[in-house]
Amino acid sequence: MTPPLVLVAHGTRSARGVEMIAALAEALSAKVPRVHVSFVDVLGPSPSETLRDLGGEAAVVVPAFLASGYHVHTDVQREVEGFDVAVTRAMGPDPVLARVQHRRLREAGWRPGDAVVLAAAGSSDKRALADVRRAASMLADRVGSRVHIGYVATGEPRVADVVEKLRESGQRRVFVASYLLAHGLFQGRLHQAGADGVGEPLGVHPDVVDLVAERYRAGARELARARV
Incomplete structure (x- = not known):
């Protein structure tokens, strides 16, 4: 069976x-x-x-x-x-999820050359943080540029801080790629991080x-x- x-x-x-x-x-x-x-x-x-x-x-x-x-x-x-x-x-992490994140970014208005911040919930577990770094690398392969990492719940740096530093470094447009499954409190926080656009959750x-x-x-x- x-x-x-x-x-x-x-x-x-x-x-x-x-x-x-x-x-x-x-x-x-x-x-x-x-x-x-x-x-x-x-x-x-x-x-x-x-x-x-x-x-x-x-x-x-x-x-x-x-x-x-x-x-x-x-x-x-x-x-x-x-x-x-x-x-x-x-x-995750998986290249399939990176592909979906890339689509979500484009739907949010991202264009090649815009800075990207992968936003993860965060963890105190080193294995999970390593997986987030792998996810960022996979997304970087899709967008063709470095992907920065920010956390929304546990860990540093926070998403809003990463967005602010990118602005200070001269980035005109900054977009957040949600590495979350669903809408909720964490996704809502991403819209308060000061980015030009936020991708929808993987869903x-x-x-x-x-x-x-x-x-x-x-x-x-x-x-x-x-x-x-």
Whole structure:
């Protein structure tokens, strides 16, 4: 039997953020037979509760995170312990996400030559920060120039400070590339950073849906190999 997909998100008090995860799961249901959503913080059900409800059935767990920090390496691993699962790579970083960010920037009015700041939520985990740097490098390959990094919640420098320094250095136009999944408090802060434009969150873009579906298929193959 084809294993179900358990999509694991962080959890948020933002209604729009919850709606986005639900919309992502709905879009995935057209590509994956069964999709379940769980959260590691703020909301429920937890991954372990979801897996328990599956009655011991093997499943593919896809972390819906843009960088692999504490939640991916610790929370998710703790939640799936003792269950028959394949845990895939997190969603990001990935060249697919950089491509979507590039499109979001163009939609916001960015043009070649304009400065770009990749805005991430931030983390105290060095592994997650390394992933953000990789994401910035991937986006730089798309825009053809250096991409600066700013954080909106945890870590330094803050997005607004990076925008200000770019202005002081002579950059006439500065745009923020959102490295966030959904609208909410963090995305709202980006519009207060003083940039000329802000890209929309990654959201339920078809390429994002395809990326998660590919993560799922890789996990399903891993489960199948384990049974040979």
